[in-house]
Amino acid sequence: MEKLAALEATxxxxxxxxxxxxxxxxxxxxxxxxxxxxxxxxxxxxxCIHKWQAYNGPVVKIIWGSPEYGDVVASSSTDGNISLWEExxxxxxxxxxxxxxxxxxxxxxxDFQFGNCLTGLKLVVAWADGRVKVYDMLDTLxxxxxxxxxDFLNDIVVDGKSERRSYSAASIAWRPPVSSIQxxxxxxxxxxxxxxxxxxxxxxxxxxxxxxxxVAELRAPGEExxxxxxxxxxxxxxxxxxxxxxxxxxxxxxxxxxxSQIAGEKPIARRVARLTEHNGEVWQVEWDMSGMTxxxxxxxxxxxLWQANIDGVWQQQAIVKSAKD
Numbered sequence: 613m614e615k616l617a618a619l620e621a622t623x624x625x626x627x628x629x630x631x632x633x634x635x636x637x638x639x640x641x642x643x644x645x646x647x648x649x650x651x652x653x654x655x656x657x658x659x660c661i662h663k664w665q666a667y668n669g670p671v672v673k674i675i676w677g678s679p680e681y682g683d684v685v686a687s688s689s690t691d692g693n694i695s696l697w698e699e700x701x702x703x704x705x706x707x708x709x710x711x712x713x714x715x716x717x718x719x720x721x722x723d724f725q726f727g728n729c730l731t732g733l734k735l736v737v738a739w740a741d742g743r744v745k746v747y748d749m750l751d752t753l754x755x756x757x758x759x760x761x762x763d764f765l766n767d768i769v770v771d772g773k774s775e776r777r778s779y780s781a782a783s784i785a786w787r788p789p790v791s792s793i794q795x796x797x798x799x800x801x802x803x804x805x806x807x808x809x810x811x812x813x814x815x816x817x818x819x820x821x822x823x824x825x826x827v828a829e830l831r832a833p834g835e836e837x838x839x840x841x842x843x844x845x846x847x848x849x850x851x852x853x854x855x856x857x858x859x860x861x862x863x864x865x866x867x868x869x870x871x872s873q874i875a876g877e878k879p880i881a882r883r884v885a886r887l888t889e890h891n892g893e894v895w896q897v898e899w900d901m902s903g904m905t906x907x908x909x910x911x912x913x914x915x916x917l918w919q920a921n922i923d924g925v926w927q928q929q930a931i932v933k934s935a936k937d
Contacts, residue, residue, distance in 0.1 A: 617647055617658035624670050625687075630901070631679040638671025638687055644697070646685075646708070662708055666695060678728035684711075684755060686735065692720025694737065698755050711755040714747065722782035722802070728789065729796045734761070736798055738782035742766045744800065744815075746824065762817075762824050766802055766809070779804045783812075785843040787854065788903070799830070799856055801840035810839050812858055814869065814879065828881045830858060830867050838862055842896045846903035854879075857906050859894035863887055864908045864918065866926055885926035889916060905929070 617635065619626075625638035635647040635658060646662040667689035677684030683699035693715040697708050714721070719741040727734045733749040735758070744764055750757040781803040787794055801812035812830040817823070842859035858865040866885040872878070890910030897908045906918040915932040 620645075625672060625674045627674045627676050627685065629676045629679075629683075632683065634676075634683070636674050636676060636685050638666075638674040640670040642667035642669055642671060642689060644671060644674065644685070644687060644708075646699075662699075662706070664708055666697075666710075667691070673723070675725065677726045678733060680728060681733055681749075681752070681755065686724060686726070688721050688724065692716070692740070694721050694724055694735075696755060712758060714758075716741075716743070716745075719743075722779060723784045725784040725786055725798070727786040727794060727796070727798060729794055731796070734796070736784055736786075736800075738766070738779075738784060738800060738802065740779050742779055742802065742809075744824075764824055766800065766813070779809070781841070783840060783843040785845040785856065787845050788847045790848065796824075799843050799845060801830075801843055801858070803839045803841070812840055812843060812856075814856075814881070820876075827878045828869060830856065830865070830881055830883070832883050838865075841894060842898075844897045844899050844906070846899040846906075847901060848903060851903075855899070855903060857897040857899065857908075859897040859908060859910075861893055864890070864894050864897060864906070864916075866906070866918075884924065885918075887918065887926060887928070889928055890914070 619637055620639060622640035623637050624640045627636045633649045637645040643663055644666045645660050647658045648661045650657055650659055669690040672688050674685055674687040685697050686694055688694045693713055695713050696711040698711045699706055699708050716739050719739050722738050722740050724737040735747045737745050742765055744766055746762040747758045748761040750759055779802045783801050785799045787797040796817035799812055799814050802809055813826045814828040815824050816827045818825050838860035840858055840860055844857045846855035848854055854869040856867045856869055864887040868882045868884050870880045890912050893911040895909050899906055907915055909915050916928055917930040918926050919929050920926050
């Protein structure tokens with residue numbers, strides 16, 4: 613297997629840009645790097661073409677924005693705030709600048725994801741106090757201009773009272789676009805010490821009420837739920853249902869989500885697989901670009917690849933592990 617890039621030992625977060633064949637890297641020293649495939653020579657190696665000091669502390673997470681808006685990354689550090697960076701041309705050279713910053717006093721961002729929806733680019737942020745905020749880009753030509761479009765709680769209502777908890781982690785997955793844009797629907801799961809609050813929910817923007825509403829819960833009947841570490845929504849190429857993968861505290865869970873053609877009816881969620889081969893925590897799940905193969909990584913230090921057979925039964929197809937093991 614050919615080595616494409618040798619990252620620094622302090623690399624703490626990475627994100628791959630499929631469109632531009634670029635890799636964004638956040639380091640434990642607070643720097644952000646952009647790696648690009650070397651041109652010419654017939655090789656496929658990558659080199660670092662940009663590096664700047666973004667934070668005083670480690671970079672916790674970094675993601676790419678939608679390619680329709682240029683080369684854009686969002687990142688967060690241990691201070692919990694989110695910074696938005698844009699590549700621009702300056703004096704015939706490309707450089708990166710900070711466009712804006714999203715912050716919430718006295719709390720930290722646990723996860724954030726871009727969605728290129730019908731009404732434009734959105735950013736969903738799950739804050740550590742249980743608040744979910746959706747930000748809209750106001751001007752498609754100016755990444756500095758954003759507004760708060762929605763602010764709602766992820767709390768569970770019990771006996772007419774809202775139970776608020778502190779949360780340690782969160783995961784967000786937008787429904788992938790069928791064309792270049794997507795419907796305003798995403799899945800969200802928080803992790804807390806309350807099993808009631810660990811349920812992954814699907815949120816949809818309802819035009820009739822002009823608000824976001826939870827339209828489905830990814831919880832099997834009679835189960836309280838496992839702690840959720842990761843969510844991934846598969847690309848849908850001709851299926852009559854959606855596929856959502858959940859990496860939980862003890863298994864890989866795969867769900868079918870069927871949307872009704874009747875206006876106002878909520879989608880039906882059905883769990884079709886509970887895969888326990890990791891025999892412990894599942895830290896990350898990720899679909900391939902076709903939405904047919906799922907990769908999972910767990911506390912066993914192994915990457916496992918899954919596919920459904922012709923009968924719809926999910927089976928392990930391959931294991932990827934370090935040569936040292």
